[in-house]
Amino acid sequence: MRHVALTVNGSRHELELEPRELLVYVLRERLGLTGTTIGCDTSSCGACTVLVGGESVKSCTMLGVQADGLEITTIEGLASNGQLHAVQQAFHEHHALQCGYCTPGMVLAAVSLIEEGKATSESAIREGLEGNLCRCTGYHNIVRAVSAAAAGVS
Amino acid sequence: MIPATFDYEVAESTEHALELLGGREDAKLLAGGHSLLPAMKLRLARPSLLVDIGRLRDLSYVRDAGDHIAIGALTRHKDVVEAPLLQEHCPLVPSAAGQVGDPQVRHRGTIGGSLAHGDPASDLPTVMLTLDAEMVIRGPSGERIVPAAQFFSGVFQTALEPTELLVEIRVPKLPSTTGCSYMKMSRRAQDWATVAVATLVERRNGSIGRAAIGLTNMGATPLRATQAEEAIAGGAAIVDAAPLIASGSEPSSDTAASAEFRRHLATVLGRRALEEAAGR
Ligand SMILES: Cc1cc2nc3c(=O)[nH]c(=O)nc-3n(C[C@H](O)[C@H](O)[C@H](O)COP(=O)(O)OP(=O)(O)OC[C@H]3O[C@@H](n4cnc5c(N)ncnc54)[C@H](O)[C@@H]3O)c2cc1C
Ligand code: FES
Ligand code: FES
Numbered sequence: 001m002r003h004v005a006l007t008v009n010g011s012r013h014e015l016e017l018e019p020r021e022l023l024v025y026v027l028r029e030r031l032g033l034t035g036t037t038i039g040c041d042t043s044s045c046g047a048c049t050v051l052v053g054g055e056s057v058k059s060c061t062m063l064g065v066q067a068d069g070l071e072i073t074t075i076e077g078l079a080s081n082g083q084l085h086a087v088q089q090a091f092h093e094h095h096a097l098q099c100g101y102c103t104p105g106m107v108l109a110a111v112s113l114i115e116e117g118k119a120t121s122e123s124a125i126r127e128g129l130e131g132n133l134c135r136c137t138g139y140h141n142i143v144r145a146v147s148a149a150a151a152g153v154s
Numbered sequence: 155m156i157p158a159t160f161d162y163e164v165a166e167s168t169e170h171a172l173e174l175l176g177g178r179e180d181a182k183l184l185a186g187g188h189s190l191l192p193a194m195k196l197r198l199a200r201p202s203l204l205v206d207i208g209r210l211r212d213l214s215y216v217r218d219a220g221d222h223i224a225i226g227a228l229t230r231h232k233d234v235v236e237a238p239l240l241q242e243h244c245p246l247v248p249s250a251a252g253q254v255g256d257p258q259v260r261h262r263g264t265i266g267g268s269l270a271h272g273d274p275a276s277d278l279p280t281v282m283l284t285l286d287a288e289m290v291i292r293g294p295s296g297e298r299i300v301p302a303a304q305f306f307s308g309v310f311q312t313a314l315e316p317t318e319l320l321v322e323i324r325v326p327k328l329p330s331t332t333g334c335s336y337m338k339m340s341r342r343a344q345d346w347a348t349v350a351v352a353t354l355v356e357r358r359n360g361s362i363g364r365a366a367i368g369l370t371n372m373g374a375t376p377l378r379a380t381q382a383e384e385a386i387a388g389g390a391a392i393v394d395a396a397p398l399i400a401s402g403s404e405p406s407s408d409t410a411a412s413a414e415f416r417r418h419l420a421t422v423l424g425r426r427a428l429e430e431a432a433g434r
Contacts, residue, residue: 018159019159019160020157020158020159020160022156041155042155042195042196043188043191044344046256046258049258052261055261056258057261057262058259058262061187061188061192061262062187062262063162063187063191066187066206066208068164109257109258112261130257130343131255131256131257131258131259
């Protein structure tokens with residue numbers, strides 16, 4: 001077991017982790033933050049995407065111990081004071097979700113892309129979301145939502 | 155899926171990493187974890203100790219070293235893509251690094267991990283072979299420098315000993331008259347290359363001089379298309395040299411493509427990559 005300190009959505013957590021515990025399981029099972037979903041569990045689908053130090057990362061492909069001392073944001077931490085984040089609001093307005101399973105990962109990947117200044121065109125957004133799959137295949141509305149949010153933010 | 159149990163140590167310095175690595179026979183280095191962790195989840199790798207070098211910030215850099223650009227092994231793909239020195243002096247590297255996986259993969263994966271892993275479907279090994287780059291390796295008995303042509307020895311095999319650390323990659327500063335291109339074809343957006351081709355072309359007012367051509371996923375290691383290179387050096391036009399690009403390669407057949415289709419792809423992508431590098 002290893003002592004690890006994580007800051008998740010602004011709250012500090014001190015945990016004893018087995019090195020093999022993946023970050024996604026730490027978030028879901030240790031901290032009860034089940035908004036982060038597991039799709040493929042093989043680094044391919046992006047459902048488990050969270051922000052580590054503000055950047056999108058697949059949490060099924062990172063160990064909890066690797067996140068020691070780092071800041072993590074999950075979908076539960078995006079809204080503030082009861083106000084949806086601009087990307088969440090845009091997903092709502094543009095009907096960018098169907099079953100919703102890919103949505104937390106899509107939203108966080110989009111937040112990272114916009115923050116990095118890379119959501120500059122429709123094709124840049126499509127390429128920038130290449131690590132996230134939507135089994136309901138609602139990509140058009142997802143891209144519309146991210147374009148709208150990027151225009152609002154910048 | 156959860157990996158089998160293992161011990162975990164964080165390396166505080168390169169020396170510390172070497173010490174930890176030498177202390178246990180089946181210890182493995184953990185950089186970005188984007189090749190190793192998937193393999194461990196599938197039990198394709200079962201090291202008993204992971205030595206985490208991911209926090210060695212002093213091995214994450216892109217520096218002007220006079221006649222070459224030095225890249226620290228722990229530099230993430232994302233930082234390679236954005237490095238102004240590489241964009242200016244060796245744009246083939248950021249161009250290929252930007253085609254690795256997806257943004258999430260590029261936020262974690264490192265150039266050193268990519269090269270040390272020795273996957274013939276990976277992009278950066280081919281780029282290093284095409285550039286005649288050099289690998290700086292540190293081990294228990296000191297430092298040695300291995301040219302890319304001697305570094306990749308087989309599928310998932312490199313010149314690295316289990317007790318050694320890749321610390322730096324040295325890539326040449328290309329003259330402004332040298333054009334480059336990396337063209338990759340994959341079945342799905344974020345995927346590894348079915349085939350990819352890296353090219354460097356010396357431009358000589360309207361015609362072309364020498365060319366270097368590297369192939370991804372056309373054999374057990376990245377390869378140089380020597381016959382096509384020789385044809386171009388001998389004055390052949392791109393269209394005449396391109397059909398030779400797959401000569402001497404031994405691509406495999408799998409669910410993504412047959413060997414024959416891979417050979418075809420290499421000649422088509424190769425011609426386009428030569429034309430792009432030649433500025434046409
Ligand atoms: C979904 C997905 C898509 C991908 N797509 C592509 C792609 O299109 N093209 C591509 O090229 N790659 C692709 N990759 C692989 C990616 O580039 C990895 O980042 C890279 O192969 C390994 O780098 P890493 O830092 O994650 O290494 P790790 O996984 O940490 O390590 C890989 C291996 O190298 C060893 N190692 C690491 N660093 C060193 C070092 N400094 N010295 C000695 N040994 C070392 C480790 O012990 C291990 O054996 C993809 C990965 C994923 C998960
Ligand atoms: S669950 Fe992590 S990428 Fe699919
Ligand atoms: S909304 Fe169902 S998977 Fe994307």
